[in-house]
Amino acid sequence: MTIKEIQDEIIEEFSGLGEWMERYNYLIDLGKELPLIDPAFRKDEYLIRGCQSRVWLNAELADGKVVFTADSDAIITKGLAALMIRVFTEHTPEEILEADLGFIDAIGLKEHLSPTRSNGLVSMIRQIRYYAMAYQAKNPG
């Protein structure tokens, strides 16, 4: 699936959800399904700065595609990380850098994009894009 198709799928899933409690519950379930990050990456150098909770993010390049893994010690934040990974993992750096992020608004989580929420969603997206840029620079074209 393309990034756009995955986002549409997520929007579809969220459209069936009611108020915030259901949305948070859904996020929490996503977080539980997130494959555990290799303990080797639960280290300070993989920590994303600017989060009140700790978020570890790792990226590797396989067959020209970026594979992300992440973890967090806060459950809602872990759910947000799971959501981002579902959207971005196993895509090329170009696809990641071109992606539109309108779906976050569409699923009613826009408030989490405020830099002052300090839940790390903004930092997470920034870090995902940094990884994509780094891999693009390493393997141009």
Added chain:
Amino acid sequence: MTDFPIHKIREDFPLLKQKVYGKDLVYFDNGATTQKPLKVIETVNRLHREQNASIHRSVNFMSERMTQDYENARETVRRFIGAGKTAEIVFTSGTTASINAVAYTYGEAVLRPGDEVLVSVMEHHSNIVPWQLSCDRHGAAIRVIPITDAGEIDLDAYRSLFTGKTRMVAVTHVSNTLGTINPVREMIRIAHEHGVPVLVDGAQAIQHEKVDVTDLDCDFYAFSGHKVYGPTGIGILYGKEEWLERLPPWQGGGDMIDRVTFEKTTFNELPFKFEAGTTNFIGAIGLAEALRYLEETGMEAIRDYELSLKDYAERMLGSLPGMRIFGTARQKVAIFSFILGGIHPYDTGMILDKLGIAVRTGTHCAMPVMDRFGIEGTVRASLCFYNTTSEIDRLAEGLRTVIDFFA
């Protein structure tokens, strides 16, 4: 507690009627900032609408009137904290600026290589970092006063920290994280026995109990307007006259000078020596209005009511499964730092927010306290005299929702 006119008081704070996410707001983030009574809001509004003119500058009627109100505000602050002279009351932008002013100028005047400054584990970063910067500039060092598991100052350890090189004690009156009311009077007495001055960070104390700087005999006392129901951007530095005379100016500019030539500038008398530039004069008058409001309500009545809230909250929170409260000092204000079972403070805070309950989560600008207890952060509910027991019930109920949510 039943005598306390809580309904009338809540009417005085219009913001408390706000709804968030369609629910009645429960505002338990008073340690971060307090809401303002109508009198303060109206005073600040009126000054902007009818009276604005710069102080200490011009002969015109408007300026004279504003200057008079500003100096009256200084007198109100002096009376409120029991200082001897208005010359000892400096208007600053807040606690942080007050402490920075002392740390910088005291460093210039006193600190020499090898000297030591004592700060406690429970200090807010604002009472650590200015001293670190000052010590770094002068080759001095910070020595840390330890605290007990209950979150109280270890007085024996404190006594033993004094050496011939100790030059200053900087300690908080009330911990912003643990709520501990420190025995500052006793700590000041001990410091003075060693000839060492004491700066007290009063940011979390001034709004909860009667503070008398003369009785405490502190050398410096700092607090912020916005945490004591006044406007933001205004704060107080109290300093004993002999210290303020001895310390050099901090910032240079207008109003703090006596005479300026390019060869030499002489400085204005106290307290103006420390009030460079145009101060927040409207904020100062707003702060005085807030202090008068507290005087009218009565600091003793406020303290007693808040203590009853504290006891009630302790019982309600303590009955929740997995509740760990950090800060169980015998003397404390109604500040509760806690972790609920294995639930991350951030998760707890997010759910409480959706339930209309405003708390703070994280390290509360007191990372050494987190390190002391080996934790990453806490949820902090900080209460004050416009809060109610039914709001505490809402918090307890909200925390039960949190427990169910993450079970």
